[in-house]
Every structure is written in structure tokens, then in C-alpha cells.
Amino acid sequence: MTELSERQQLSYIASQAADARLNVELETEGMTLNIGPQHPATHGTLRIIARLDGEQVVWAEPSAGYMHRGYEKLTEVRTFPQVTTLINRIDWLGSFANEVPFILAAEKLMEIEAPPRAQVIRTILFELSRIANVSLFLGDLGVQMGATTPAFLAFRDREYVLNLIESATGGRFHPNFDRIGGLKDDLPKGWINETTAVVKRLIGFCDENEDLLFGNEIFQSRMRGIGVIPAHVAEEYGLSGANLRASGVDYDLRRDNPVGLAWDKADWKVWTHPDGDSWARCWIRLQETRESCKIVLQLLEQIPAGPIMTKVPRIIKVPEGEAYVSTENPLGEMGYYVVSKGDLGPFRVKIRSASFNNISITPWVLKGVYVPDIITILASLYFILGDIDR
Amino acid sequence: MPKVPGLVKGLGVTLGIFGRTVKDGANTVQYPHEKESPPIRARGVIALHEDNCTACMLCSRSCPDWCIYIEGHKQLAPPRRAGGKPRQVNHLDRFDIDYALCMYCGICVEVCPFDALFWSPEYEYSEPKIADLLHDKEKLGEWMETVPEAPELEAGAGK
Numbered sequence: 001m002t003e004l005s006e007r008q009q010l011s012y013i014a015s016q017a018a019d020a021r022l023n024v025e026l027e028t029e030g031m032t033l034n035i036g037p038q039h040p041a042t043h044g045t046l047r048i049i050a051r052l053d054g055e056q057v058v059w060a061e062p063s064a065g066y067m068h069r070g071y072e073k074l075t076e077v078r079t080f081p082q083v084t085t086l087i088n089r090i091d092w093l094g095s096f097a098n099e100v101p102f103i104l105a106a107e108k109l110m111e112i113e114a115p116p117r118a119q120v121i122r123t124i125l126f127e128l129s130r131i132a133n134v135s136l137f138l139g140d141l142g143v144q145m146g147a148t149t150p151a152f153l154a155f156r157d158r159e160y161v162l163n164l165i166e167s168a169t170g171g172r173f174h175p176n177f178d179r180i181g182g183l184k185d186d187l188p189k190g191w192i193n194e195t196t197a198v199v200k201r202l203i204g205f206c207d208e209n210e211d212l213l214f215g216n217e218i219f220q221s222r223m224r225g226i227g228v229i230p231a232h233v234a235e236e237y238g239l240s241g242a243n244l245r246a247s248g249v250d251y252d253l254r255r256d257n258p259v260g261l262a263w264d265k266a267d268w269k270v271w272t273h274p275d276g277d278s279w280a281r282c283w284i285r286l287q288e289t290r291e292s293c294k295i296v297l298q299l300l301e302q303i304p305a306g307p308i309m310t311k312v313p314r315i316i317k318v319p320e321g322e323a324y325v326s327t328e329n330p331l332g333e334m335g336y337y338v339v340s341k342g343d344l345g346p347f348r349v350k351i352r353s354a355s356f357n358n359i360s361i362t363p364w365v366l367k368g369v370y371v372p373d374i375i376t377i378l379a380s381l382y383f384i385l386g387d388i389d390r
Numbered sequence: 391m392p393k394v395p396g397l398v399k400g401l402g403v404t405l406g407i408f409g410r411t412v413k414d415g416a417n418t419v420q421y422p423h424e425k426e427s428p429p430i431r432a433r434g435v436i437a438l439h440e441d442n443c444t445a446c447m448l449c450s451r452s453c454p455d456w457c458i459y460i461e462g463h464k465q466l467a468p469p470r471r472a473g474g475k476p477r478q479v480n481h482l483d484r485f486d487i488d489y490a491l492c493m494y495c496g497i498c499v500e501v502c503p504f505d506a507l508f509w510s511p512e513y514e515y516s517e518p519k520i521a522d523l524l525h526d527k528e529k530l531g532e533w534m535e536t537v538p539e540a541p542e543l544e545a546g547a548g549k
Contacts, residue, residue: 082454085495117546149404156417167429170509176495184500188431188541212403215396305546 030058035374037066044385048362050374057374060366062359068389075349080106080180080316083346087336088174090353091387094133094330096125096165099178102349104260105325105338106180109318113260118182118308123262124195124299125165125177126327127292131202132161133330134289137382138209141282144379145222150213157205160198167191180316182309192300199293199300206290214286223279227365227377230276237364238357241332242288243381245272246280253328261327266298278380285382317344331355331387351390355383430541432511433494435525437533438485442506445480449498449507457491458498459484485527490520510536 036047045066051059071090075083087102088095100122107113114122139154162172168187169175177184213219229239234247244251252270254263271287273280318340326335332354339348358381365381366374419426428434445462461484466476499507510533517523 078454079452081497082452082495085454085493085497153407159417163429166432168431170429170431170433170496171494174494176497184496185431186547187544188429189544191544208403208407211396212400215399217396220396303544303546308547 033371037063046359046383046385046388048366048374048378050366050371052371055370057366057369057371060363060374062362064356064359064388066389067385069386071390072349072351075346077345079344080318080346083349084178085174085176087351088171088176089386090351090390091133091329091331091334091355091384092173093136093384094129095171095173096129096169096175096177097133097327097329098334099176100126100261101325101327101329101334102336102338103178103180104327105323105336106318106340107260108323108325109321109338109340110180110312110316111319112181112310112312114182115307115310116262116304117306119260120262120265120299120303121183121187121308122178124296124303125168125175126261127296127299128161128165128195130292130330131199131289131296132158132165134285134292135161135202135205137285138206138213138282138289141379142213142219144375145219147213147216147219150209153205153208153212157202160201164191164195164198167194179309179312180318181312182307186308192303196297196300199296203290203293206286206293210286214283220279222373222376223277223282223380224275225277225279226373227278227369227380228276229361229365233361233364234276237361239332239361240354240357241328241330242284243281243332243358245270246284247276248272248274253326253333257326259325259327262299263295265302266295268295268298278376281380281382315344317342318346326352329354331382331384332358353387353390355385355387356390359383359388428511428513430511430538431509432513433496433509434511434513435489435509435515435533435536436487436492436499436530437508437510437537438527438530439506439508439534440482440485440527440531442504443482443485444504444506445482445485446503448501448503452497452501454495454497455491455493457488459486459488482527485530487525487530489515489523489525508534508537510534511538512536 031052033050033052034047035050037045047063047066049061049063050057071086074086078086083102084099087098090098135154135158139151142148142150165175166172168191169177229247231247231249234244235249250270250272255270258264268291271284271291273284320340320342322337322339324335324337326333333352334354335352337350338346341347365377369377445460447460450456450458450460462480462482464478465481467479469476496509499509512533
């Protein structure tokens with residue numbers, strides 16, 4: 001602190017007194033602002049109830065459930081092959097990644113393992129769905145701040161990834177390609193060469209995006225130092241994925257617990273950032289897209305030959321037991337707790353989806369921020385409504 | 391080297407992309423005038439090969455939202471050899487798929503033990519009225535012409 005001159009001190013005290021007088025004379029009243037459920041910045045139908053004092057948020061609460069589809073209950077009346085169709089729709093931007101933990105949990109109960117070829121192809125498709133998901137985030141990020149160009153670039157390059165997923169699995173958004181004991185089908189001819197070309201293109205997209213958006217001074221001043229989440233708060237609220245790593249916690253299930261998938265065969269890095277602000281969360285996702293591209297390029301060269309399906313009975317009955325498997329999905333940690341009673345379908349499924357926990361921090365992080373920053377903080381937390389409401 | 395301001399750098403990216411677009415043409419496809427062909431495996435519409443169907447109801451039962459309606463009856467067919475007994479065969483009376491409900495998961499095609507259902511990448515069958523999305527067995531049979539051969543597999547695919 002620099003020493004203030006007597007004159008400065010006096011003027012400071014005078015201005016403080018003027019402010020105090022003004023506050024007494026103009027007694028302000030709180031105002032409640034509803035953001036959503038039909039607001040474009042909420043990616044669906046999330047409603048944020050914010051109590052404002054002037055331009056500042058005093059209290060905020062997310063109100064989820066406008067798009068609740070009851071998947072946990074629906075899985076109880078479906079058979080195991082039918083459940084993958086449903087859980088595709090949880091996080092609709094990275095659908096293939098939703099299937100994998102459920103299938104792995106079912107395989108754990110049946111005590112079988114997918115053949116190595118299926119494991120590598122699963123990992124490649126998993127990472128491709130992460131690229132498709134996060135590249136949309138990188139484009140959408142600009143739109144939240146009034147820049148439309150990044151969105152066009154993101155949609156252009158995401159299209160190539162979706163075409164790849166479609167030509168391999170048959171579905172652009174809802175692949176339904178994972179089966180208990182392996183995969184539905186093998187890759188079509190020429191897919192590996194196509195994927196290599198597209199993934200190299202996506203690395204170029206990351207560079208473009210970094211120059212266009214992340215280097216922009218306006219973008220930086222809107223993001224840096226805003227919505228800071230310290231590491232201990234992030235851990236207490238159960239954040240996961242890039243939101244947790246942006247707070248400096250080195251935690252990635254792909255490296256720490258690669259259950260039945262082939263991430264350990266590739267050489268890649270888990271990025272963390274010490275700041276924990278909106279900027280760090282976005283930057284981490286950009287780096288992760290690059291790392292995903294690296295993983296895909298490395299795994300494409302080491303797909304082993306062999307079958308893609310183990311021997312499973314035609315009518316799948318999963319033995320009695322309970323299993324929990326979670327993987328590092330595009331949005332964070334996603335897990336399925338499957339309870340089976342030996343029937344055709346699961347007895348009970350608990351879905352731990354990343355976005356639900358990620359938005360639970362909004363009352364904490366939105367306290368004291370200004371109204372325009374609500375949108376940027378929500379954008380940087382990155383949630384998918386289907387993933388919150390299920 | 392002095393630091394280039396981010397705004398100028400961003401403008402450079404935009405200009406570069408503009409140049410590429412002028413040179414190579416835009417990525418967008420003007421849909422009704424030009425069409426992209428979907429991949430062979432694309433799940434567009436389900437085609438029915440009626441002769442193979444035995445009305446066993448497996449597809450109808452395994453459908454996650456029960457959008458396949460099947461009715462059939464047993465009837466006697468002439469014997470294969472002269473002097474034999476007449477055979478009992480299942481005859482398909484009704485086979486409807488309600489595309490307003492269908493989730494395009496492909497489980498019905500997968501479970502069919504007699505190869506009666508196929509995926510076709512055809513996608514232009516939207517209707518002004520939602521009730522017209524119920525395709526009967528004649529219409530599903532017409533889609534059979536658009537079913538492509540299965541694609542060749544990548545090297546290393548084993549049995």
C-alpha cells in the first residue's frame with residue numbers, strides 16, 4: 001500500500017461519506033432475475049434464479065429438471081441391449097462416450113472383457129466424440145461473448161468428425177455401437193486413412209481457434225480472473241473433468257483408472273492450470289482437444305488384428321451383483337452404478353453425470369459477480385442439459 | 391520481435407480463411423439443389439424383405455419403444471414333395487413401423503434371425519402429417535431397392 005497524502009485521504013473519506021449518504025437516501029431494493037429456462041445461453045432449459053443488488057448477484061440458484069426424462073427409471077424396464085439406446089441421449093454431443101461406462105459395468109458383472117481390437121476402437125471413438133463435443137464448446141464460447149466467427153469454424157470442422165462417426169457406426173449423434181462383449185461391427189475400409197486426415201485438420205482448427213479467440217484481448221479481459229474456483233472448493237463440490245483440472249487438481253480417470261480401454265497405449269499429457277478462472281477452464285479444454293487428437297493419431301497406428309466380439313449368449317442375462325464403473329467423459333467423470341438381479345434388464349441404475357455436479361457450484365461461484373459475467377461463467381463451466389436432467 | 395496484438399492476429403486468421411474459401415469454395419452444400427450422399431452404414435430407413443419374414447415378433451419385442459406392429463396368421467401351404475402333408479407356414483398380414491416413434495437404434499435389424507430387415511441410407515421421407523410416418527409393409531418393401539451392399543472391412547478384421 002502506498003502512503004496517501006493528507007489531501008487524498010480527506011477526499012477519500014469525503015467520497016465514502018457521499019456514497020453512504022446516497023445509500024441511505026436511495027434505499028435499493030433487491031431484484032430477482034430469471035435466466036432461462038428459455039435463454040439461449042443456457043444450452044437448453046436450465047433456469048438460473050439470481051437475486052440482484054444493482055448489477056451484482058447476491059444469491060443465485062440453478063433450477064434443473066425442465067427436461068427430466070427419467071432415464072434411471074426407464075432403464076429398469078428395458079433389457080441390457082436396449083439401455084444403450086437410451087443412454088446415448090444423456091450427453092447428446094458426445095454420445096458414444098455415454099455408452100462405454102455402462103457397457104463396462106455390465107461386462108464387469110458378466111466377468112468378460114472385450115477383445116483388444118474392440119478396446120482400441122472403443123478408445124478411438126471415445127476420443128472422437130470428445131473432439132466433436134469440445135470443438136462445439138470452443139465455437140460456442142465465442143457466441144456467448146458476441147463473436148460469431150469461431151462458431152462457424154467449429155461447426156465446419158465438427159462436421160468432419162460427425163461424418164467419421166457416422167460412417168463407422170451408422171449414427172451421427174446416437175451411435176448405439178457398443179455392445180456387451182465388444183462392438184457391433186468392424187470399421188469400414190478406408191476409415192483409418194480418413195480419420196488421420198480429419199484429425200490432422202482438427203489440430204489446425206485448434207491453432208486457428210487459439211489465434212482467433214484465445215489471443216483476443218477482449219476475450220481475455222472477459223475471462224481472466226472471473227469466476228475463480230479454488231482447488232479445495234472444486235473438490236468439495238465434486239467438480240470433475242476440465243473444470244477440476246483448471247483449478248489445479250491433477251485428476252484424470254483416463255490416466256488414473258483406464259478400465260478396459262486403451263489410453264495407456266498412447267503417450268499424452270494431462271493438462272492442469274493453477275488459476276481456476278473462466279479462462280483456465282476454456283484453455284484446458286483447448287489443450288485437451290489437442291491431446292485427444294494426439295491420442296487418436298497414435299492409436300490408429302496400433303489397432304491390433306483380431307475379432308471385435310467375444311463370445312456372448314444371444315440373449316444377454318447379466319448375473320446378480322453390483323458394479324460401478326466411471327470414465328472421463330467430455331464433460332467430466334461419468335459413472336454408472338448397475339444393480340442386477342440376474343434378469344434381462346438391470347434392477348436399478350444410478351447415473352453419475354458430470355454436468356449435474358458441475359452446475360452445483362453455481363450458487364457459490366455466481367455470488368458477487370456482475371450480470372454479464374453470469375453468461376461467461378456458465379459457458380466456461382460447460383454443461384449439457386441432457387447431462388444435468390437425464 | 392514485438393508482440394502482435396491478438397485482435398490483429400485474429401483478423402489474420404479470418405482473412406486466411408476468407409482466402410481459402412474464395413480459392414476452394416465454401417464447405418456448405420445447398421441442400422435441395424445438391425445432395426450429400428450419406429455413408430453406406432447410415433441409418434436412414436428400415437427396409438423389409440417380406441418373403442423372409444416369418445412374423446416371429448422378435449423385432450417387435452426387442453424394440454425399445456415398441457414402434458413395430460406385426461400381425462400374422464398360420465396357414466397351410468402346399469407340400470414340398472408330391473404326396474406329402476401340407477405345410478403350416480406363418481403368413482404376414484401387417485408389418486408397420488411408426489417412424490414418428492422410431493429411435494433409429496437398429497436393434498430390430500440386429501435381432502432378425504431370418505434377414506428380413508435392412509438399413510437403407512435413404513432419408514427423404516418426411517411427411518406433413520405425423521400419421522403418414524407409419525410405413526406399412528408395402529412401403530417398407532419399396533425401400534428394399536435402396537439397400538446398399540455392406541461395406542468392405544478394414545484390414546485386420548477377424549472372425
